[in-house]
Amino acid sequence: xxxxxxxxxxxxxxxxxxxxxxxxxxxxxIVHPGQFVNIKLEDQYLRRPISIxxxxxxxxxxxxxxxxxxxxxxxxxxPGKVLDILIALGNGxxxxxSGFSPLLIGGGVGVPPMYNLCKKLISExxxxxxxxxFNSREDVFxxxxxxxxxxxxxxxxxxxxxxxxxxxxxxxxxxxYDYFFTCGPEPMFKAIEKVAxxxxxxxxxxxxxxxxxxxxxxxxxxxYGNKRICKDGPVLLREEIIW
Amino acid sequence: MVNTKVNLSGITIDNxxxxxxxxxxxxxxFAELYDINCLGxxxxxxxxxxxxxxxxxPRIAECPMGMINSVGLQNPGVEAVKNIELxxxxxxxxxxxxxxxxxxxxxxxxxxxxxLDSEPQIGWFEVNVSCPNVHGGGMSFGTSPESAAxxxxxxxxxTTKPVFIKLSPNVTDIVSIAKACEDAGADGISLINTLLGMxxxxxxxxxxxxxxxxxxxGPAIFPVAVRMVYQVYEAVKIPIIGMGGVSSAEDVIEMMLxxxxxxxxxxxxxxxxxxxxDIVNNLPAVMQKYGIKDxxxxxxxxx
Numbered sequence: 001x002x003x004x005x006x007x008x009x010x011x012x013x014x015x016x017x018x019x020x021x022x023x024x025x026x027x028x029x030i031v032h033p034g035q036f037v038n039i040k041l042e043d044q045y046l047r048r049p050i051s052i053x054x055x056x057x058x059x060x061x062x063x064x065x066x067x068x069x070x071x072x073x074x075x076x077x078x079p080g081k082v083l084d085i086l087i088a089l090g091n092g093x094x095x096x097x098s099g100f101s102p103l104l105i106g107g108g109v110g111v112p113p114m115y116n117l118c119k120k121l122i123s124e125x126x127x128x129x130x131x132x133x134f135n136s137r138e139d140v141f142x143x144x145x146x147x148x149x150x151x152x153x154x155x156x157x158x159x160x161x162x163x164x165x166x167x168x169x170x171x172x173x174x175x176x177y178d179y180f181f182t183c184g185p186e187p188m189f190k191a192i193e194k195v196a197x198x199x200x201x202x203x204x205x206x207x208x209x210x211x212x213x214x215x216x217x218x219x220x221x222x223x224y225g226n227k228r229i230c231k232d233g234p235v236l237l238r239e240e241i242i243w
Numbered sequence: 244m245v246n247t248k249v250n251l252s253g254i255t256i257d258n259x260x261x262x263x264x265x266x267x268x269x270x271x272x273f274a275e276l277y278d279i280n281c282l283g284x285x286x287x288x289x290x291x292x293x294x295x296x297x298x299x300x301p302r303i304a305e306c307p308m309g310m311i312n313s314v315g316l317q318n319p320g321v322e323a324v325k326n327i328e329l330x331x332x333x334x335x336x337x338x339x340x341x342x343x344x345x346x347x348x349x350x351x352x353x354x355x356x357x358x359l360d361s362e363p364q365i366g367w368f369e370v371n372v373s374c375p376n377v378h379g380g381g382m383s384f385g386t387s388p389e390s391a392a393x394x395x396x397x398x399x400x401x402t403t404k405p406v407f408i409k410l411s412p413n414v415t416d417i418v419s420i421a422k423a424c425e426d427a428g429a430d431g432i433s434l435i436n437t438l439l440g441m442x443x444x445x446x447x448x449x450x451x452x453x454x455x456x457x458x459x460x461g462p463a464i465f466p467v468a469v470r471m472v473y474q475v476y477e478a479v480k481i482p483i484i485g486m487g488g489v490s491s492a493e494d495v496i497e498m499m500l501x502x503x504x505x506x507x508x509x510x511x512x513x514x515x516x517x518x519x520x521d522i523v524n525n526l527p528a529v530m531q532k533y534g535i536k537d538x539x540x541x542x543x544x545x546x
């Protein structure tokens with residue numbers, strides 16, 4: 001983990017309440033897809049943890065949802081603004097465990113970390129299938145970006161206004177996969193847990209104090225003892241999770 | 244050159260900066276970021292007789308100039324602290340450390356303190372009396388002079404190292420409680436623990452924290468902490484460790500002017516992992532700015 005200053009180069013709305021922010025700065029601490037950053041915002045005491053969507057040597061792409069005063073404030077930031085960021089936090093996804101045909105399942109604001117993961121898996125000569133689940137047509141984002149990476153992409157909407165009607169689990173039925181990775185809301189996780197046929201990795205969300213393992217604010221119990229979502233997670237293996 | 248060394252119950256520390264219990268783990272998360280030997284010492288994660296998972300999540304809430312936590316004393320228990328945490332700590336920290344201890348009965352306090360007393364790296368005890376007394380109707384030990392004194396006496400009997408009693412600010416008269424601890428043999432007083440607080444989410448219309456209430460800390464409570472340190476300094480002769488919202492070298496000096504011999508840094512470590520190191524580094528320049536040559540000259544200087 002490093003504390004770094006990043007400059008915003010782009011901050012724009014891409015779907016309902018969803019913003020894409022691109023920043024320039026030193027990303028050399030990132031080692032795995034699924035890691036996150038913790039951002040200091042003006043007038044907010046605690047930092048805000050946001051998953052890393054994509055990065056290269058000098059740029060960082062974040063996609064975040066406006067859910068409260070902190071992210072509302074973030075959405076008003078203009079290019080040129082400098083942010084104090086802790087990078088890179090958490091364990092991230094372990095792609096070595098994946099077979100040749102991994103399934104990636106992103107639900108809503110759980111979609112962003114799937115993007116760099118998908119890129120990494122393709123770079124490892126794997127053939128990922130991606131399911132992106134949203135509530136409605138105006139929530140959909142990044143379908144084309146995943147397609148451009150070369151992945152097989154399915155989109156579901158709960159109200160049927162776009163793509164397959166239903167939940168991500170409805171799209172999972174007819175897909176052959178040998179491993180899965182997922183990030184999204186917990187009700188989605190519980191539904192996946194019921195139908196998933198293989199091992200996999202879940203990326204969890206929790207309210208955090210520090211984001212780097214000091215405060216024990218985001219602890220959870222696992223089959224292998226207590227873990228901190230921020231430091232020992234956010235990614236947990238299917239086999240260790242207590243539902 | 245300025246002098247930042249202070250004497251804390253017979254042990255000289257290089258500076259009065261002490262990361263507070265619960266914000267610094269057992270040190271090694273921070274040792275990955277900087278050499279923690281620059282600190283005066285630190286107070287390790289509140290340790291109990293048995294391992295504790297703590298409270299359900301969410302345990303954290305944002306507040307104006309602060310935060311609420313309701314971790315619930317998650318810790319691996321005293322045996323694991325002795326056998327796993329302290330050996331790991333020795334590899335990254337070569338100074339005496341402060342052992343923060345909690346309990347839910349007098350027996351638990353004495354068991355844990357006795358078990359830790361023989362550990363060579365422990366320099367001081369800091370006994371948290373803000374926990375509820377399960378045999379006393381659930382009221383916190385720190386809410387009455389009698390029960391705070393009872394814990395103090397019991398712990399003093401089983402320990403050879405200086406004992407600081409860490410007081411809760413959620414009381415009507417903190418001075419009488421501090422005085423009772425001094426009379427019961429405490430070597431020093433730490434104050435303040437967090438203030439009880441609550442946040443409610445307008446969208447869900449429910450409490451943000453799973454346990455509903457939690458401890459409010461951060462810069463917002465600094466003036467309350469300064470006031471209580473000032474009041475307790477007038478009433479006791481034993482040294483005081485001041486804490487509550489301290490975020491800068493200026494705050495450290497203000498806390499010492501109120502009466503603190505040493506100063507703990509809490510929530511600031513969580514927002515900025517380098518906060519304690521930066522305060523240590525900034526302290527000499529801030530002392531010079533205010534014409535302070537020796538920190539010992541300013542302890543209680545505002546009285």
